[in-house]
Structure formats: structure tokens, C-alpha cells
Amino acid sequence: MSQSPRTASIIDEQILSEDWYSLKKYTVDYRRADGTHQTYSREVYNKGDGVTIFLYNRPLQSIILTRQFRLPLMIQGESGLLIETAAGLLEGEDPITRIRAEVEEETGYRINHVTKIFDAWMSPGAVTEKLHFFTAEYSHQDKVNSGGGLITEGEDIEVIEMPFQQAFTMMTHGDIKDAKTIMLLQYAMINKLFDDKE
Numbered sequence: 001m002s003q004s005p006r007t008a009s010i011i012d013e014q015i016l017s018e019d020w021y022s023l024k025k026y027t028v029d030y031r032r033a034d035g036t037h038q039t040y041s042r043e044v045y046n047k048g049d050g051v052t053i054f055l056y057n058r059p060l061q062s063i064i065l066t067r068q069f070r071l072p073l074m075i076q077g078e079s080g081l082l083i084e085t086a087a088g089l090l091e092g093e094d095p096i097t098r099i100r101a102e103v104e105e106e107t108g109y110r111i112n113h114v115t116k117i118f119d120a121w122m123s124p125g126a127v128t129e130k131l132h133f134f135t136a137e138y139s140h141q142d143k144v145n146s147g148g149g150l151i152t153e154g155e156d157i158e159v160i161e162m163p164f165q166q167a168f169t170m171m172t173h174g175d176i177k178d179a180k181t182i183m184l185l186q187y188a189m190i191n192k193l194f195d196d197k198e
């Protein structure tokens with residue numbers, strides 16, 4: 001494959017907001033495929049990278065999900081309650097350390113062995129976030145607290161255990177609409193995570 005002439009350099013950077021996370025406006029000198037240059041600006045939201053996980057129990061054919069309030073959905077005219085896989089932001093930690101801590105905070109399960117499956121840009125036009133995806137098996141013996149998230153951070157997370165098939169059907173009916181959760185349910189189906197292994 002020949003080298004693409006598409007390159008860009010940042011010629012200006014302006015902070016629009018630096019509060020909880022940061023929103024910046026970049027002016028970019030972009031060289032198009034035909035070699036001509038174009039200058040444009042883009043707003044980019046940076047809240048760091050994140051982690052999420054598919055928690056499953058093969059003998060029980062069940063999974064652990066969460067339900068919580070998400071303000072952007074309410075702004076878009078929905079109730080705001082969203083079913084999701086457990087997830088969180090890295091906050092400067094490495095992805096494996098963070099996902100184990102996040103699972104314990106949000107679901108109450110203490111898991112040891114996690115498997116990294118892939119990572120993905122979730123909104124590459126405007127958000128810097130790369131999300132690291134994991135799977136892990138859980139068992140009821142791993143439950144160490146009731147989960148629910150950190151009250152001090154305003155989290156109020158409902159922990160839901162449900163049959164994998166039920167969640168998959170909810171997804172196909174449009175009742176599970178979170179992108180990372182849909183990706184993980186499809187991953188589990190494609191990779192036959194619930195099939196008996198000898």
C-alpha cells in the first residue's frame with residue numbers, strides 16, 4: 001500500500017473548558033489526499049480512556065449488568081436510565097487494575113482473572129477516549145459487597161443479574177442500547193462464551 005499523503009499538524013490550540021474534563025478547539029493544517037492544504041478547526045473532548053467488561057457465569061448462563069442514570073440521554077428526550085456493562089474511566093491507572101476496582105465498586109464482585117479482548121475508539125470524531133474491553137467469569141462466591149458505585153461521586157448503580165439469552169433478546173428488541181454493551185453481547189455470541197467446554 002502506498003504511503004497516504006494525508007497528514008495534519010496542529011497550528012493552534014484553545015481551551016474552551018477545563019473543568020471536570022477538558023474541551024479544546026484545535027486549528028489544523030490538513031494535507032488532503034490530492035496534496036492540497038486546508039485549514040479547519042475541530043472541538044475535542046478529553047476525559048481520558050476507559051475500561052469495560054463482560055461478566056459472565058457459564059454454568060448459570062447468566063451475566064452481570066448495571067443500570068444507571070445518564071444525563072445526556074435525558075437531554076435527548078429519554079428517561080435517562082441505561083443498562084450497561086460495568087465500566088469506568090482509567091483515572092491514571094492501568095486498564096487491568098482499573099477494571100478490577102471498577103467491577104468491585106459497581107457490582108460488588110471481586111474478580112481476579114480478566115481477559116483483554118480488544119480496544120475501540122467509541123466516538124472518534126470528537127472524543128479522545130479509547131475503551132479497553134475485557135471479559136471475566138464471576139461466581140456468587142466472589143460477591144464481597146452490594147456494589148452500586150461510589151455515593152460520594154453521585155453514583156446510584158443498580159446491579160442486574162440476568163440470563164445471557166434474555167439480555168441478547170433485549171438487545172435485538174432495542175431495549176439495550178449502550179454501544180459497549182451491544183459489542184460485548186455480540187462478542188459473547190460470536191465466540192460462543194456460553195457453550196459447554198470439556
Ligand SMILES: Nc1nc2c(ncn2[C@@H]2O[C@H](COP(=O)(O)OP(=O)(O)O[C@H]3O[C@H](CO)[C@@H](O)[C@H](O)[C@@H]3O)[C@@H](O)[C@H]2O)c(=O)[nH]1
Nearest residue numbers: 020021049050051052087088089090129131153154155180
Ligand atoms: N462533578 C462531576 N462529576 C462527574 C462529571 N462527569 C462524571 N463525573 C463523575 O465521574 C464518575 C465517573 O464514573 P466512572 O464509572 O469512572 O465512569 P463512567 O461514567 O461509568 O464511564 C464509563 O462509561 C462511559 C459510557 O459508556 C464510557 O465513556 C467511559 O469510558 C467509561 O467506560 C461519575 O460517576 C460521576 O460521578 C462532571 O462533569 N462533574
Ligand SMILES: [Mg+2]
Nearest residue numbers: 086087088106
Ligand atoms: Mg461507571
